[in-house]
Amino acid sequence: MLGTAGHIDHGKSSLIQALTGTDPDRLAEEKKRGITIQLGFARLELPDGRSMGVVDVPGHERFVRQMIAGATGIDVALLCIAADDGIMPQTVEHLAVLELLGVPSCVVALTKIDLVDDEWVEFMKDEVARALKATPYGGAPIVGVSSRDGRGLPELLDAIAGAAQHPVRSRETDAARMPIDRVFTIKGSGTVVTGTLWSGTVRVDDELEILPHGVKSRVRSIQMHGENVDEAGAGNRVAINLNAVKASDLHAGDFLASPGAVVLTDRFDAQFSYVGAQGGADKPFATGTRVHIAHGTREVTGRVLLMNGRAELGAGQSCYAQIRLDAPLPAASGDRFVARSYSPVRVIGGGSVLASRPRRRTTLSQDETALLDALRNDNVQGVCETALAMQRHPASIERIAADAGVEASLVREGLLGMENANKMLSLSETPGACLATRAVLARDVSAIENELLRFHAENPLQTGMPKAMLAARRFPHMEPDCFDALLKEAARTGRIVLAEGAVSHPSAAGGAKAAQEQAERAVLAALEKAGRTPPPIDDLLAGLDENASLCKKALGALERGGDAVRIDSSLCFARSVYDELEAAARSLLESAGGATASELKDAMGLTRKYAMPLLEYMDDRGVTVRDGDVRRLR
Template structure:
C-alpha cells in the first residue's frame, strides 16, 4: 500500500534538511526558495520502505505567511512529522501547525526534535517535555517524540522506523471508489504539454484514462504518468503523481482544481451546510466573511450559523468541488490565523424549510455517531434514494435496520414507508376532488421518482381506492350520486336533466366558472361532451346509444337516417353523438354508414 507523509513546523527548524536526511533529496525546488533559504511552496521527495515501496514526502512551508500552502500539502498525509528545533523549542508556529494537523484529521503524528547535535542532553529533555505537554493538550493523546540530527544522522533511522510503523497502522476509510487528485501544481513541459501534479487517492489512474477537471467540467485524457521520477502506465493511491494531459491549456486548470475519474463522486456548488468547530482562543462571528481552505485551494465566502449548534451555511464567491465529509479550515481574512475547522455535510442551496428539517434529522441521527454515509442523510432528507451502489445499499440496510426505520424498495428506489404513505394519501385526496386527477397531474406534484407514483396508482386501482375512467382517476364515491358536487355543478346537472334530448350548449350556461365545472363533471363521467360545445348527461347519452344499438350485433351496419328515426334527434345532434360513439369505440365509420363494434 502506498502512502504520503509530510513535515510541518516553524520556519528554520530544519524540515527540509530532515527530509534530505531521510530521502537524500533536497525538496527546495524554486530559485526563490534557494535564495531565501526557506521553503515557500510545497516541496516533494520520497524514500522506500522495507518492501521497496515508495513513500512520498511533502515538505510544507513553515513561515506564517505561507500557511495556505501548508494546508494545501497536508490534506493527503497518512503521517505528519511535526518538526521542533531543539535549539529553540516549542514556538507559536509550532502551535499553529499542530492545530492545523489536528484540524485536518491527519491519522498519525510524530514529533521530531531536530538539531540535537547543537544541544546537550538536558536541553533536549526540556524540549521533549515541553513538546509532550503541548502535543497532549492539542491532540489529546500521546505523540511519539524522537530526537534527530540531520547533520550527524543520529535518530534518523529511529524516525524512519517509527514512521513506517505508523503507516502500517493507517486504516483510513476512503469514500471514493475511483481515482482523483487535488491539483497542487500546473506547468508546461515541452513535448508533453500541460502537466498537473498532486497526491493520487481513491483509486488508480492509468495512461489513456479520461479525467474531468472540476469545477469547470472540462474533460481530458491522460497522455502520460510519472510517479516518483519514473514513467508508469498506472499509478496507485496514495502516491505522488504528475499527469500529462491531452488538449488542456494551462490557463484552464489551476491549483485547487480536482482531476477525477468519476466526477459524480463530487458536488460542484457555491453553497454548503458544514459541521464546524471554532479553534481555542479564536472567534468566528455569524455572517462573517472568511477564507476557506479545502483540498489544495482556498476561497472567499461568508458563514451563516444555523440554529443547530455546530452547523452553519457556507456561501462562497465561486463554485468548488467537494465530497461528503471533506475537511475545510477557516483562515482569518487577509491574515494567517486558523480560526476553525469544518466538514462538508450538504451541497446546494437550502431554504428555511430544508434547514428546519435538516436540524430535526441531525438532532435525532447525529452525523458521524449515527449517520456514517452521505446516502443515509440524503435518504432521510428526501425520503427516497435511487441509483445506489451495492456498498451504499448494504450500508443503508444496516443503518435503517439499526435505527428501526421502515422502508420499502420499489423499482430500485429505496423509499421511507412514511413518505410512501404520504404519497398514497395525496393520490386519494386528489382523486377525491371534483373531477378527480389525471396521471400527469399526480406525477407533476410528486416529491418522489415517477416509478414510485406509477406503483401507487396501480396499487390503488387493484385495492379499489381509486377508479379509472378514461384518463382520469377518481375516488369510487364520485361515480354515483352527487358526491362532492359544488353548488354550480348541481345546478348544471339539473339544467341538463331538464333539457333531455336537446342537451345544453356552453353559451347557455352563464354562470362564472361554468367551463371549469363542466370539465370536472365530464371527468367524473356525469356529463358527456359532444362537438360544438353540446353537453348531455351521461345517463341520457347511455339511453340514446342503447336505443341506436338495440337489436344490432357486432358487424351490423346502419345509416345516419336510421339513427335519426330511432332517436328522433336532428342532424345537428345525431352527427356529434355518432362521432362520440366512434371516439368511444362503440362504432366505426364506413363511408356515411356506421358499423357496430
C-alpha cells in the same frame, strides 16, 4: 503520504534531503533565500521495503496557505522542531492545521541536535511532549536528529514506519477525487497535474472532470514515485498526464474527479471548531464572521454562521455551522477544511464537511440535527434512515440525497440495503427510483383518496380527475416517475381507479359513471340513427337532451372504445355504419381492381360531401391507395 510541518528554518527541507537524497526546494528563489515557498516532493524508502510520498511544506507565516494545501491528504505528519529554538508560532499554527485536517499520525523530529548538548536535547523532548499532551498527538514519538552528521536518522525512519503501519484511507470504492497542487507541461507529453488522490481509483484512459472549469479530459498516463503505473488508488501521490487541455488553462487549486461525482457548492454544513486567534485567544468567534476557507488546495472567502441561534464560540469550542462561500468549492461529506481570519490572516479554526448541499438555514429541525449527528459520527446507516425520514413523499435516491444535502453516492448502498431488508418499499421496478416508508405511502394514498372525494363532490358529472390536476394540487414537487408509481400502487390495492389519464375514487364516481354511460348510449344511438348522412358533430351533440360537456366526453369514449369512427373534425360515423361503407368500397375494388372517387361514391350510396372525406380517411388508414384519379386496395 508523509508531510512535513513546522516553523521556518527548523530544518524541514534539509531533513527531507537527508532522508531521501532529494532536495525538495525546486525554485531558484527558494535556494537563494534558503526557505521553502512552494510545495516540494520526494520519495522516502522505509526500512521494511515500503515507500512513501513526501510533501515538504513552507514554514514561513506568509505561506501557511501552501502548508494547508500540502497537509491535505497526508497520513503521517513529520513535525520538525529545532532543538536550539523550540516551539515557535508557526509550530503551533501548523499543529492546529494538522489537527483540523484530521491528519491521523504524527512523528516529531527534534532537528539540529548538533547545535546543542545532550542535556538540552532531553529538556526539549520533555517540553515538546508536554505541548503535545493536549493535542491528538500526545504520546507521539520524538526523535532527535541531525541532517548534518546523520545522527538519529535510522531511529526517525523506524518511527515513521511505525506510524505508517495503519494509514487512514478514503473509501476505496468511491469515485476518484483529487485536489491539484501542481500543473506543468512536459515536452512531448503535454499537461501534467499532481496531487494526492483522496478517494477512488484512477486508471489510464479514464475520463476525468476538471473543476471548477467543467472541462473533461482523458488520462494518458499515470506516475507514482516517478514510475509509470496503469492505475493508482486512494491515498497515493500521483502525477497524471491529461490530454486535450492546456496547462495554461489549469491552476493549482483546481480539482480532478470522476465525471459527475462532485458538484460545486456555495455552502455546506460543518462541525466547526474555533481554536482561537494568536494575540487574542480569549476573543470569542462571532457568528457571521468573514473568513478564508481552505479546502483541498483551494482557498476562498466566506462567512461562518453558527447554528440554532448561537451567537459566538469560545476558544476550544465547537458546534454545527453553515459555511457560506463567496466562490463554490467541490466539497463533499467527510472533507476537512481550515478557516483563517480575514485580516490579519491567521489560522483560527476549521473542521469537517457534513452536508455538502444543504438548504440555507441556521435553525435546525429535529431531523436535520439527527442527520448532522449521524454524519459527524460517520454513521452511514443513520444518515440513510434520517434522510429517508425527512422525505414527506416517495422519492428517488437522488432526490432523497439532494434534500438531505448529501451526495447520492453516500447513501445509495445503505438505502438499497434498507429496501432489501424490507425497511422501506420500492414503488418502481428500477432499484432506487422511487422509495418510501410504509407510513409515507399510507399517508399519501389517503391524501389522494380525500382529494378525489372532494373532486367528485364538486364535479358530480366528472368520472375522474385529470392526473395533472391531482399532481398540481397534492404533489407539486414530486418527481413525475414517483407520482406515476404512487398512482399505480394505489390502483393495485384498489384504493383508486386509473383510466385514460384520469383518476377516480372507486366508491364516489358511481353516479358520474352512470351519467357517462347514459350519455354514451345517447350519442351512439344518435349516430346509428343518422346512418350514412350524420350531421356535423357539434350539431349532433347539441340536438341531444344531455349535458353538452358530458356528451363530448362520451363521444371520445366511444371513439377510444371503437364504437364510433371519427373521419375528420366534424364528421363521425357509428362503427356499424362505417363497416358497411368500407365493405361496399372493398367489394367494388376487389371486383374491378380499381375505381374512381365517383364510382366509389355511388357504390357506397353517398353524396360527394360525405364520400370525399371518407375516401381520404381510408387512404390514410391504408385501406386504399390512390394512383392519380383511381384508387386500389393496398
